[in-house]
Amino acid sequence: MSWITIAAMITIGLLLIMFEVFILPGITVAGVLGTIIVVVGVYKSYVELGMMEGHLTLLIAGVAMVAAFMASYKTAEHMALDYTLTSRVNEHTENQAVKVGDTGIAFGDIRPLGKATINGQVYEVRSTGDFIGDDSEIIVVKMDGNRILVKKTSLN
Numbered sequence: 001m002s003w004i005t006i007a008a009m010i011t012i013g014l015l016l017i018m019f020e021v022f023i024l025p026g027i028t029v030a031g032v033l034g035t036i037i038v039v040v041g042v043y044k045s046y047v048e049l050g051m052m053e054g055h056l057t058l059l060i061a062g063v064a065m066v067a068a069f070m071a072s073y074k075t076a077e078h079m080a081l082d083y084t085l086t087s088r089v090n091e092h093t094e095n096q097a098v099k100v101g102d103t104g105i106a107f108g109d110i111r112p113l114g115k116a117t118i119n120g121q122v123y124e125v126r127s128t129g130d131f132i133g134d135d136s137e138i139i140v141v142k143m144d145g146n147r148i149l150v151k152k153t154s155l156n
Contacts, residue, residue, distance in 0.1 A: 001048045006041050010061050013037030014068060021072040038065070098123065100143055103153065106136045116150060125150045 016034025024030060038061055046054030097119060104118035110132040116125045118140065125138070128151045132138060142149035 001044055003045075003049060003053070006045045006048070006057065009041035009044070010038050010057070010064075013039075013041060014061070014064050017065065018068050018072075021068065098140060098143065098148060100140050102140045104138050104140075104150075106132050106134055106138055108134050110138070110150070116148075118148070123148055127151060 013034040016030045020031030042058050042061055045057035102118050104116045107115040107117050107122055110125060110127045112127045112129060115122055116138050125148045132152050137153040138150040139153050140148055141151050
């Protein structure tokens with residue numbers, strides 16, 4: 001087996017590992033197969049080319065694998081969510097003056113969840129079960145903590 005064949009094996013193995021890391025993470029077939037091919041390539045370099053060339057091949061393959069994993073770590077940092085959401089739906093309703101009987105306008109369709117403008121603020125609301133179309137007048141019928149239950153006014 002020539003050094004070109006061994007280099008091709010290690011290159012194909014590294015490409016499979018990078019395919020696993022960057023394109024299909026979690027499948028593991030390409031990663032395991034790539035690792036096996038790299039190990040066989042390094043083993044063949046020791047057997048076919050000698051101790052010195054085997055060490056050199058092992059060093060080059062190791063540096064390439066470390067570089068691939070470092071690149072995947074940097075890529076994963078950019079793809080992962082690095083902050084947490086701390087807000088809640090309508091958490092400001094206790095501080096605002098939204099009361100039963102207040103009126104507003106549907107901000108988009110409410111079926112049964114949607115948004116409405118009440119007292120100049122946009123809130124997430126729930127209808128009593130009926131579909132409420134965009135720009136329909138609504139009235140607050142119940143407040144349950146931060147949940148606002150609305151229905152269409154009789155004027156619609």
